Amino acid sequence: MNIRKAQTSDYDEIWELFSEVIKTEDSYVFKKTTPKKDLKKHWFAPYMETYVIEGNGKILGTYIIKPNQIGLGKHIANCSYMVHPNTQGKGVGKKLCEHSINVAQKESYKGIQFNIVVSTNKAAIALWKKFGFKIIGTTPNGYKHSTLGYVDTYIMFKQL
Incomplete structure (x- = not known):
């Protein structure tokens, strides 16, 4: 697996991944109807900055990094x-997290x-948590889960 900065030519493949992830409405704030x-x-x-991780000629995952505030x-x-x-549970998230920390x-x-x-x-x-992030706050009923209704959300933080 290789991690690199995303390019404009990756847009369609990232959209395919993005739309697959948000369609379940169970982990991201984006509605499944996001255009x-x-x-x-x-x-x-x-x-x-946007990064992708590739394997076997396909984009398996992606992440963004930005300032949290201005x-x-x-x-x-x-x-x-x-x-x-299709690639969850195969270490892709771990590699993305490691890369983003670096x-x-x-x-x-x-x-x-x-x-x-x-x-x-x-x-x-x-x-x-394995990477040292800690839950530093909870927002009660901060997310409207597609099947569970309102559930809590966490603010997580890692000191560098």
């Missing part, structure tokens, strides 16, 4: 990760914060 044109502002905005809060990074459902350190971020981790996304929470 393809919105991918640019959610995954390719000028203030973020101005005096820009020293903390924010990341979002997506792994194609990128954040190289770019002199002081920490990484995840603003909304759905409490029912047990696999992601366990992975983030």
